Structure formats: structure tokens, C-alpha cells
Amino acid sequence: MKIATYNVNGVNGRLPVLLRWLKESAPDIACLQELKAPQEKFPLQAIEDLGYQAIWHGQKSWNGVAILSKVGEPVEVRRALPGDPEDLHSRYIEANINDLRIGCLYLPNGNPAPGPKFDYKLAWFKRLTAHAKKLLAEDIPVILAGDYNVIPTEMDVYKPESWTKDALFFPESREAYAKLVKQGWTDALRKMHPEEKIYTFWDYFRNAWGRNAGLRIDHFLLSNHFDKKLLAADVDRQVRGWEKTSDHAPVWIEIKHAVKK
DNA sequence: ATGTCTGCGATGCGCAGA
Numbered sequence: 001m002k003i004a005t006y007n008v009n010g011v012n013g014r015l016p017v018l019l020r021w022l023k024e025s026a027p028d029i030a031c032l033q034e035l036k037a038p039q040e041k042f043p044l045q046a047i048e049d050l051g052y053q054a055i056w057h058g059q060k061s062w063n064g065v066a067i068l069s070k071v072g073e074p075v076e077v078r079r080a081l082p083g084d085p086e087d088l089h090s091r092y093i094e095a096n097i098n099d100l101r102i103g104c105l106y107l108p109n110g111n112p113a114p115g116p117k118f119d120y121k122l123a124w125f126k127r128l129t130a131h132a133k134k135l136l137a138e139d140i141p142v143i144l145a146g147d148y149n150v151i152p153t154e155m156d157v158y159k160p161e162s163w164t165k166d167a168l169f170f171p172e173s174r175e176a177y178a179k180l181v182k183q184g185w186t187d188a189l190r191k192m193h194p195e196e197k198i199y200t201f202w203d204y205f206r207n208a209w210g211r212n213a214g215l216r217i218d219h220f221l222l223s224n225h226f227d228k229k230l231l232a233a234d235v236d237r238q239v240r241g242w243e244k245t246s247d248h249a250p251v252w253i254e255i256k257h258a259v260k261k
Numbered sequence: 262a263t264g265t266c267t268g269c270g271a272t273g274c275g276c277a278g279a
Contacts, residue, residue, distance in 0.1 A: 009279085010267050034279090036268060061268055062278070109279055117278095149279095203279095205264035247266070247279085 001071065001257040003029045004236075005104070005145040005218055007201075007248035011035040011064070014246055015043055021239050022050050027252055028071045028259060029097060031104035031145045032056075034246075035064025035090075042066065059090035065104045065146070071259045072098045083127040091124070100257070101135065105146035110167030118167050121149070125176040129183070132221075136184055141225035141257075144185070147248065148219045150177040152187070155197065156216035168217060181221065188220035188253045192233040200235055201248045209240055218251045229256040 004027035008014040011032065022030065030052070035042065039058035047054050047068060056066035057079045067074045074095035081092045094103040105128065110121030135142045151169045154160040163169035181187055189198055199214025208214065222230065232254040240249040 013267065034267085111279075203264080204266045207264095 001259050002027045002252055002254050004250050004252040005031040006250035007033040007147040009034045009246040011037050017242055017245050025236055030068040032066040033106035033147045057090040057093045063090045065093045065106050067095045067104050069097050081127045081131050101140050101142040103144040107149045109149050113167035113170055129180045133183055142223040144221040149217055151215050152177050158213045185221035188222050188233045200251050202240055204247050220253050226255055231256055
């Protein structure tokens with residue numbers, strides 16, 4: 001079974017690219033972030049036409065997350081992280097798909113840092129970490145996929161010294177990610193490619209894609225149920241080179257898991 | 262500091278967010 005995550009940066013503006021990628025890469029399950037569309041403007045028909053069922057949590061202008069599946073209905077479990085009823089950003093959605101639990105997340109960027117946006121990022125991270133702990137305690141196969149807006153280590157950025165003043169690479173952000181992983185999660189991309197420079201995002205600025213000046217900020221965290229079931233993990237880099245593309249590339253994993261249709 | 266996308270509101274561009 002192939003599961004993907006993709007920050008589309010505008011689901012409607014990106015629709016041709018999204019549909020082409022879904023056809024060519026054909027993930028069984030796809031988590032999308034940065035829909036930048038209100039609930040009623042999600043392009044459901046075009047996605048259903050490709051054989052997917054979908055749930056999504058839209059928001060006007062900003063954020064927005066979705067879970068697509070063609071291997072069983074995504075049955076929504078929650079559409080926000082617990083812990084702050086006043087947080088109205090659409091950044092999290094979680095579903096059961098057959099016997100899998102999938103959490104799709106868009107962690108706050110946090111820039112400029114320090115400042116209130118960085119405080120929000122860390123507070124959101126704390127809530128995610130608390131929720132992740134509860135998910136592990138349920139002892140079910142769980143995948144937390146999405147745009148974490150964190151560069152975990154110096155290995156995950158083309159030029160670490162350029163990013164020391166950025167919320168994506170601040171020590172607090174990296175420590176929060178490390179603390180989360182340490183609960184017992186596996187960083188799937190890093191596990192399958194322990195020595196490799198892997199990027200999932202290239203800025204629109206300064207010809208970042210042309211220079212391969214990338215960051216690894218889109219991650220798959222897997223519960224220990226997948227320790228012996230992770231077959232492959234990689235980035236659909238070619239998508240970043242397409243016309244009118246997102247600044248992120250899709251990331252995917254392949255797991256040994258029966259597909260129930 | 263720069264740079265370039267997105268969506269939106271009020272225009273023929275400026276703004277915020279990333």
C-alpha cells in the first residue's frame with residue numbers, strides 16, 4: 001500500500017498538478033495540506049473522478065487539510081487537535097481507513113521568530129505531542145503525515161547556516177520534533193535513507209529548485225506496528241519541476257499492508 | 262535584505278502568509 005503526503009499550496013490553483021500527480025503516482029491514500037480553500041470550494045468531483053473518497057477541513061484563504069483514499073472510506077475521527085478550542089486554524093484531520101489510523105497535519109510555520117507566531121507553533125507542537133502520545137497508547141497502527149515545518153537536523157537542509165534564524169530550524173523546533181519522535185515514532189524517510197540528503201521543499205525564491213537548495217520538512221511518522229512493514233519511502237521530486245507547481249514535492253511510503261477494496 | 266508564489270478584497274494592484 002502506498003501512502004503519500006503533499007503540501008499543495010492552494011488546492012484549486014494547483015488542481016492540474018494535483019490530478020496529474022495522483023494519476024501518475026497513484027497513492028492509495030493521500031494527505032494534503034495548505035488547501036487554501038473554504039470547505040465548500042474543495043474540488044471533490046475531480047478527485048472522486050480519479051477513484052478517491054475524501055474528507056477535508058477547509059478554511060478561507062489559509063491552511064486546510066484533506067485525506068484521500070481509494071482503499072476504503074476515510075472515517076473521520078477528529079478535525080482539530082485537542083487542547084485549545086480557541087484555535088480555529090484548519091491544520092489537523094484524522095481518520096480511520098480500514099484498520100489504519102491516519103493523522104494529516106500542517107504544523108504552523110512560526111516565522112517571524114521569536115514572536116507570537118513562533119509561540120503558536122510551539123504551543124501547537126505541544127498539543128500534537130500530547131495527542132501523539134495518546135495515539136501510541138491506543139496500540140493501533142498509526143501514521144502521522146504532513147508538513148511539520150521543521151528541519152530535523154543539519155543533514156536536512158542544503159546550507160544550515162542560512163537557516164539558523166528561521167523558525168523551521170530554531171533549536172526549540174528541532175527539539176520539539178526530536179521529543180515527539182522519541183515517544184516511539186519512526187521517521188520513515190530517514191529510516192529508509194539514513195545517510196542521504198533528502199529534500200521535500202524548495203523555496204520559490206532565488207532559484208532554489210534550480211540550485212537544489214532544499215529542505216526536508218514533510219515527514220512520515222510511523223508507530224511501531226510498521227517496524228517490519230516499511231518497504232520503501234521517497235520523494236516525487238519530479239513534481240517540483242512541473243509548471244505551476246507547489247513549493248513542496250509529494251512524499252510517499254510503501255508499506256506491507258493488505259489493501260481491502 | 263532580497264526573492265516568488267498563493268488567495269482575497271477591492272480593484273486593475275496591494276496585502277498577508279509562507
